[in-house]
Amino acid sequence: MSTGELHHIDYLNGNELMEMDTFIHRIDSTEVIYQPRRKRAKLIGKYLMGDLLGEGSYGKVKEMLDSETLCRRAVKILKKKKLRRIPNGEANVKKEIQLLRRLQHKNVIQLVDVLYNEEKQKMYMVMEYCVCGMQEMLDSVPEKRFPVFQAHGYFCQLIDGLEYLHSQGIVHKDIKPGNLLLTTDGALKISDLGVAEALHPFAEDDTCRTSQGSPAFQPPEIANGLDTFSGFKVDIWSAGVTLYNITTSLYPFEGDNIYKLFENIGKGEYTIPEECGPLLSDLLRGMLEYDPVTRFSIQNIRQHNWVRKKHPPSEAPVPIPASAESRDPWRSMTVVPYLEDLHGYTEEDDDELYDGEDEIIYTQDFTVPGQVAEDDVDQVNADHSPPVAKPVCVNGTEGVSLNSKAKPERRSSSSSNPSRKGVSTASKIRKLSTCKQQ
Numbered sequence: 001m002s003t004g005e006l007h008h009i010d011y012l013n014g015n016e017l018m019e020m021d022t023f024i025h026r027i028d029s030t031e032v033i034y035q036p037r038r039k040r041a042k043l044i045g046k047y048l049m050g051d052l053l054g055e056g057s058y059g060k061v062k063e064m065l066d067s068e069t070l071c072r073r074a075v076k077i078l079k080k081k082k083l084r085r086i087p088n089g090e091a092n093v094k095k096e097i098q099l100l101r102r103l104q105h106k107n108v109i110q111l112v113d114v115l116y117n118e119e120k121q122k123m124y125m126v127m128e129y130c131v132c133g134m135q136e137m138l139d140s141v142p143e144k145r146f147p148v149f150q151a152h153g154y155f156c157q158l159i160d161g162l163e164y165l166h167s168q169g170i171v172h173k174d175i176k177p178g179n180l181l182l183t184t185d186g187a188l189k190i191s192d193l194g195v196a197e198a199l200h201p202f203a204e205d206d207t208c209r210t211s212q213g214s215p216a217f218q219p220p221e222i223a224n225g226l227d228t229f230s231g232f233k234v235d236i237w238s239a240g241v242t243l244y245n246i247t248t249s250l251y252p253f254e255g256d257n258i259y260k261l262f263e264n265i266g267k268g269e270y271t272i273p274e275e276c277g278p279l280l281s282d283l284l285r286g287m288l289e290y291d292p293v294t295r296f297s298i299q300n301i302r303q304h305n306w307v308r309k310k311h312p313p314s315e316a317p318v319p320i321p322a323s324a325e326s327r328d329p330w331r332s333m334t335v336v337p338y339l340e341d342l343h344g345y346t347e348e349d350d351d352e353l354y355d356g357e358d359e360i361i362y363t364q365d366f367t368v369p370g371q372v373a374e375d376d377v378d379q380v381n382a383d384h385s386p387p388v389a390k391p392v393c394v395n396g397t398e399g400v401s402l403n404s405k406a407k408p409e410r411r412s413s414s415s416s417n418p419s420r421k422g423v424s425t426a427s428k429i430r431k432l433s434t435c436k437q438q
Helices: 014-020 080-084 089-101 134-139 148-167 231-248 258-267 274-287 298-302 336-343 347-353 374-380 423-434
Strands: 047-055 059-066 072-079 111-117 122-128 180-182 188-190
Touching (some): 047 072, 072 080, 080 089, 089 111, 089 122, 134 180, 134 231, 148 180, 148 231, 231 274, 231 298, 274 298
Antiparallel strands (some): 047 059, 059 072, 072 122, 180 188
16 A cells, blocks of 8 residues: 555544444453353263263263162263274273173272163273372362371272172272272272273183283382283282371382382382371281282281271361362252253243254163163063062162153154154153252
8 A cells, every 4th residue: 555545544532433333342261151051951862961970091081870779970972983992992991891780899990881882882880989099188178188087998898899790800000099989978999990800700710911000000020021910919908008198198119100109019118107107007018018929918917906996086087178160069960051951941941942963862871791682681581570670770879760650751853753852751850850969
């Protein structure tokens, strides 16, 4: 643009700028009200999805509500594409499912259901709900440790769970606070059996050849690269490191990198803080014995005086911390807003409730290998079906069945019958207004 043309450009004067304010309303940023995004309900089979609880290398974990029993659940969402990028990812998940299906113990996490979505290449592992992880509790306090009486209670439950796993011929291989979960009533649950090993039923002993556990919790025989080792004694060592950590906030072995860490573990030299006292120190030395042959067994641990002793509360226990996302100290059910989305509307809003095909996933979209078709089962049991027991939640509370007299109708796909989209499910979920927190 030439200099002569610039003289012909008109600029707004002060009066004209003030006139513009009549239609451009300026407000302070503090006056801006951000409307939170409305939470849209999503059903995975009979389960109503809640908020995100956590995320790991394998996938996300969200809260869920069983719409039939009103039991609070947690679901691990696994994407096949992501598992393929993790070494032994698919194999570990498959192994974990196989192991959890046959385990039933108060101190081992229970697998409730497994759902597949072939189209989206997703797998949903529905587990019993745990309110918090042990590592999360430790990180929430400055001391990074539990009082002795609290650590004692958790440790005894850990030994109970380990003894059960070993009785079933299963070596966990990755015992640590990060894999120990807690329920609202303080029950400890051993979780994450992805790297666990099931011994052969006719195996002569507990010899193992591979280990994929966390480095800081590995015993000297693995740090030194032995070809074979006792699997049960690996779990004893890891439990000893866990006990050491939750009572002192320290680790018996440390290193700037994994090579230095394994070098220190391989030497087997460590110290125990004096404040642990003689009884606890003796137990730790027995569990962290360099030679696996003389290392404590489960029976030795049970008979130890520190385990058998009653420890009175000398200081306040570490409470379950507020949730990281919502800062809710009560860790309330996150599915409530989604329930409101389902039944907090008028009948005229039915068509707007499920405004996209991805908003709801129907049960028949999932296939479980070896599952018998429901229609075949109904035909066989049409004339003489046994009385249905009242569903009971894993945590022992009684579930409230929404379909005590009749089986829920098989829904047709929304694409084949769009006029009925979301109607039967929505009407069923409306009954969840009496939902109670588990």
